[in-house]
Amino acid sequence: MVTKYNPESLVDRTNLAVLLHKRLSEAKFSIADQFRGEDVYELAVSSKITIRVFSSIVNGMCRGNGEDAIRVVAIYRRADGKDQFLLNETRVNRTGAMTDIVNRTVERARDIYRELVRRKNAKMVCRSCGAPTFLSSKGNEVCAETCWVKK
């Protein structure tokens, strides 16, 4: 019998944080140090593209129910040093068995990786500057460097 994660339990919240850390470390993610509060894990997939996991872990414990879920995103580091979301957030709900929550998190990261590869192979890049494009809220593919904007 597998016990379900209980977000009311401080022990469960601590155990889930430990499991997440272990699983993400095995998947070669490391903790990014520029964030305060929540532990954020990163895996560089190229010199400019990173998969980022907002773990919901704060001080060694997952956040409580109703607070932010685990989120997985792909980030592009622009030439000006700013971060641009390439693939928007996929949320992982902290429900069910803890091993399932942890596996779902890594699976979402794999989905994002696969989508990055698909976009690269489909040559979804800016025709002017070659930077990757992302899908805007209006449904257009937009250059991640916004190269048409005069600097």
Ligand SMILES: [Zn+2]
């Ligand atoms: Zn461009």
